Amino acid sequence: MSNKEKEVQDDLICCAHTGDYHPEDEMIEVDGCYYHDDIIDEICCIPYGWNDWVVNDECVYSEGWDSMLHQDDVSYSYHDDVLYSDEASDNDYCWIERGIASDHYLHHDYTIYCEDIEEDVHQDDAHYCEDNDCYYYDEDNCRSEIENEYEICQYHNSPEPDDISKNSQFKIGFEIEKTSFDGLDSAGEEVGYYDIFKGYELDSSCGVEAITHILPLSGVRSKRRADLFKMMDQAKWIVNSEYNGDCGGHITISWKGHTYESLLDKVNYNLCILYALYRKRLKNSFCQNNKNLKDKTTERYSVVKYNDRRYNQSLEIRLPNAVKNVKQLKLRYDLMFQILNHSINSNDSYDKLWKKVEPIILKMYSADVEKVKYIKRLSKMFRQYLITGMIDPEINEFINNTNN
Numbered sequence: 001m002s003n004k005e006k007e008v009q010d011d012l013i014c015c016a017h018t019g020d021y022h023p024e025d026e027m028i029e030v031d032g033c034y035y036h037d038d039i040i041d042e043i044c045c046i047p048y049g050w051n052d053w054v055v056n057d058e059c060v061y062s063e064g065w066d067s068m069l070h071q072d073d074v075s076y077s078y079h080d081d082v083l084y085s086d087e088a089s090d091n092d093y094c095w096i097e098r099g100i101a102s103d104h105y106l107h108h109d110y111t112i113y114c115e116d117i118e119e120d121v122h123q124d125d126a127h128y129c130e131d132n133d134c135y136y137y138d139e140d141n142c143r144s145e146i147e148n149e150y151e152i153c154q155y156h157n158s159p160e161p162d163d164i165s166k167n168s169q170f171k172i173g174f175e176i177e178k179t180s181f182d183g184l185d186s187a188g189e190e191v192g193y194y195d196i197f198k199g200y201e202l203d204s205s206c207g208v209e210a211i212t213h214i215l216p217l218s219g220v221r222s223k224r225r226a227d228l229f230k231m232m233d234q235a236k237w238i239v240n241s242e243y244n245g246d247c248g249g250h251i252t253i254s255w256k257g258h259t260y261e262s263l264l265d266k267v268n269y270n271l272c273i274l275y276a277l278y279r280k281r282l283k284n285s286f287c288q289n290n291k292n293l294k295d296k297t298t299e300r301y302s303v304v305k306y307n308d309r310r311y312n313q314s315l316e317i318r319l320p321n322a323v324k325n326v327k328q329l330k331l332r333y334d335l336m337f338q339i340l341n342h343s344i345n346s347n348d349s350y351d352k353l354w355k356k357v358e359p360i361i362l363k364m365y366s367a368d369v370e371k372v373k374y375i376k377r378l379s380k381m382f383r384q385y386l387i388t389g390m391i392d393p394e395i396n397e398f399i400n401n402t403n404n
Contacts, residue, residue: 099125158199168216247322
């Protein structure tokens with residue numbers, strides 16, 4: 001007897017599997033054959049997504065779906081997992097286009113996203129780049145990207161800085177001008193990667209400059225400050241490179257959620273401390289404009305100017321001279337925090353601010369008390385000038401040597 005034939009005897013139908021005869025209403029037809037409903041589960045199934053019975057030989061069990069799948073609906077992963085084809089990519093798997101798992105589905109546990117091809121690949125095909133903490137399919141792509149990003153660029157052609165300020169109330173950035181980076185002073189020369197710096201570029205006024213990311217500006221006990229100081233130490237050979245009198249140390253600051261106008265309105269008079277410290281720079285042609293801070297300006301050579309090119313809604317302070325070394329950079333960082341924090345978060349007097357910054361300035365001058373007293377006296381003269389416009393004879397040479 002053929003399994004394709006319906007064998008009937010005394011109105012009973014023969015089960016194609018057991019050979020026993022049963023009433024027709026107890027039988028189930030599967031692809032032209034009849035099986036008793038007591039044993040149908042042993043030899044047949046209804047595959048996932050189907051409504052009809054099929055024999056088990058046409059099905060495959062999927063652990064992922066905990067179901068039998070029809071062989072016409074099955075795809076196999078690179079690791080031979082049984083997948084339901086129509087929904088394989090939605091079931092923790094993705095389709096791999098290249099590499100050792102190409103033209104297969106692969107579970108996400110074994111995939112890694114590669115930046116250079118913008119695709120997932122098998123983890124064994126991904127190459128980790130420690131310099132920028134991501135993976136590449138082609139290891140050479142990683143190397144070339146790092147080399148291109150961290151070489152000396154033409155002026156104003158270095159990459160835009162990233163904001164790594166971690167939602168800090170105050171943000172700061174430094175431009176560290178040098179005659180060279182330990183002998184490197186030409187476009188295209190590779191400087192290397194450092195966490196604190198986003199780029200390097202030529203500067204016709206001095207030689208080269210290193211530009212930091214947008215950094216958090218925090219107090220002494222802050223973990224952010226501690227982490228940032230470690231970054232400064234790591235980049236010591238750049239920060240400590242040679243400099244001359246033409247080099248500057250521009251500082252850019254911003255206040256979270258506020259415009260540069262409102263920031264300047266808060267800090268303007270207290271910038272007298274920087275005027276006293278870097279008074280000789282007021283004679284410099286690069287800091288000759290808007291000395292009284294009365295004009296809200298983006299003019300290039302202003303003492304303080306609005307800056308939207310690298311740091312959105314920020315103030316660029318052009319007064320500081322060259323950063324000599326890492327120690328000095330850290331002191332400038334702490335000084336700027338005290339000025340901003342006092343100006344914005346305190347109603348205390350200027351004398352209270354001076355008490356906060358005096359220990360920092362003492363370190364700047366190697367504990368020379370007389371020099372620090374002189375800086376304090378000058379700062380009050382510059383403060384009077386910024387508030388009233390009155391110029392004490394002792395600071396006249398710094399104010400009136402050029403147009404203000």
